[in-house]
Amino acid sequence: MKKFILLLSIFAGLSFGVHAQSSLTVFQDNIMLENDSEIVVFNTPDLDPIEVPLIVSNFGSNDLQVKVKKYDLSLIENTASNFCWGEFCYPSDVFESPQAIMIPVGGSETSFHGDYKHLSNEGISRVRFTFFDENNPVDSTSVIVEYQIYTINDLSFEVTMDDQIVNNNQQLSVLIDPATDPVEIMGKIKNTNNIDVSVKVKKYDLSLVENTSSNICWGVCYPPQVFDTPDAIVLAPGASDDSFRGDYKHNGNQGTSSVMFTVYNTENVNDSLSFVIHYQIGYLGLDDKEPIKAKLSNAFPNPASGQVNFEYSLPASAGKAQVKITNLLGTTVYSEPLDKMDGKITIDISNFNDGIYFYSLMLNNTATATRKFIVKR
Numbered sequence: 001m002k003k004f005i006l007l008l009s010i011f012a013g014l015s016f017g018v019h020a021q022s023s024l025t026v027f028q029d030n031i032m033l034e035n036d037s038e039i040v041v042f043n044t045p046d047l048d049p050i051e052v053p054l055i056v057s058n059f060g061s062n063d064l065q066v067k068v069k070k071y072d073l074s075l076i077e078n079t080a081s082n083f084c085w086g087e088f089c090y091p092s093d094v095f096e097s098p099q100a101i102m103i104p105v106g107g108s109e110t111s112f113h114g115d116y117k118h119l120s121n122e123g124i125s126r127v128r129f130t131f132f133d134e135n136n137p138v139d140s141t142s143v144i145v146e147y148q149i150y151t152i153n154d155l156s157f158e159v160t161m162d163d164q165i166v167n168n169n170q171q172l173s174v175l176i177d178p179a180t181d182p183v184e185i186m187g188k189i190k191n192t193n194n195i196d197v198s199v200k201v202k203k204y205d206l207s208l209v210e211n212t213s214s215n216i217c218w219g220v221c222y223p224p225q226v227f228d229t230p231d232a233i234v235l236a237p238g239a240s241d242d243s244f245r246g247d248y249k250h251n252g253n254q255g256t257s258s259v260m261f262t263v264y265n266t267e268n269v270n271d272s273l274s275f276v277i278h279y280q281i282g283y284l285g286l287d288d289k290e291p292i293k294a295k296l297s298n299a300f301p302n303p304a305s306g307q308v309n310f311e312y313s314l315p316a317s318a319g320k321a322q323v324k325i326t327n328l329l330g331t332t333v334y335s336e337p338l339d340k341m342d343g344k345i346t347i348d349i350s351n352f353n354d355g356i357y358f359y360s361l362m363l364n365n366t367a368t369a370t371r372k373f374i375v376k377r
Helices: none
Strands: 005-011 024-028 031-033 037-043 050-053 055-058 064-074 080-085 101-103 113-117 123-133 136-149 157-161 164-166 170-176 183-191 197-207 213-218 233-235 240-249 255-265 268-281 307-313 321-327 332-337 342-348 355-363 366-375
Touching: 024 123, 024 136, 037 050, 050 136, 055 064, 055 101, 064 080, 080 123, 113 123, 113 136, 157 255, 157 268, 170 183, 170 355, 170 366, 183 197, 183 233, 183 268, 197 213, 197 240, 213 255, 233 240, 240 255, 240 268, 307 366, 321 342, 332 342
Parallel strands: 037 136, 170 268
Antiparallel strands: 005 037, 024 031, 024 055, 050 113, 064 101, 064 123, 080 113, 123 136, 157 164, 157 183, 183 240, 197 233, 197 255, 213 240, 255 268, 307 342, 321 332, 321 355, 355 366
16 A cells, blocks of 8 residues: 555644743644644554654744653554654653754754654554743743554445445345335445545436436435536544435336446545446336236335234236335345235334335236335334
8 A cells, every 4th residue: 555644634722721922833834833733644554653844933032942842642552752853863752852952033943853653553642742942941832743543445435225234336126116206215325444535426327217317315415417416525434424315206107227326435536336226116027918906005104113014905817926025225024925815914023124115015026016114113
């Protein structure tokens, strides 16, 4: 993996108590840092030690004899910090530079860097460096450096639908009754990496039934002509966002449409996860010459918690019939054969996870009607 140091952010810190205006000012990458500002530095374990250079300038009215102190605020076990000042780099057990460096009025000193040796130990360590006038220690300024050491995963994302993980390039099939329009497939996107990730979503209409359309919701819902979300959502390490939705409007047109959605890192487009949703609308696969007379009622109660009920009736010519329940991923979680031409079915769902489910009336292994119910406790 390529070695690099990435400065993520600089925060103006709050000093405790009253701090008089100092003659000393610290710069990092040409940015002036106020007293107790915090620098966050991210690195992968393959670069060791980490060196953070700073420039110390004297904006006072007198020449200053400047020394450095360090405070190990928090260190990961088996790691160490040290600093270099002037011609010397001091070992980790030196907390104050033995020698001062004279910085004239209007002058700067560029020899300082705060080093951190992590020995591939991952985590966060924080060190404060204080620069002060040897003859007037109150004339000082401090900087806190937060060293973050983490491995970057090649894939930053975990997508779940109905509490089940969606694998990269997985194909999902959803059976939908024509009465349900639009179809809304919801998902949660999680950042599984150790750094903040800026996330967008693309869609690809692989095949659409005529006069139908798809769209993406990511933070907001976009019209069908938007194939790449304009705005990214930044996810912190371990954070999730459940605003994703893959919508499909079929306008009563039956058939199967396929749409691929790709979740990707805007800083690295190769860091992505894709999945295809096949929206199956209606009664495909049945003999068109035989009228469909099968009926399936709405589920009740809906949402349900302990059990769910629905009524059905079968055509006289029905062969093999069953009720099948699938989750959002298209996985069958329950099926029951039907041995009567009509009736009421009561299903125990106490072991179902909360979420959206689809129940289908199957004739000869083909869905003749599909409806939706929600499990919520």
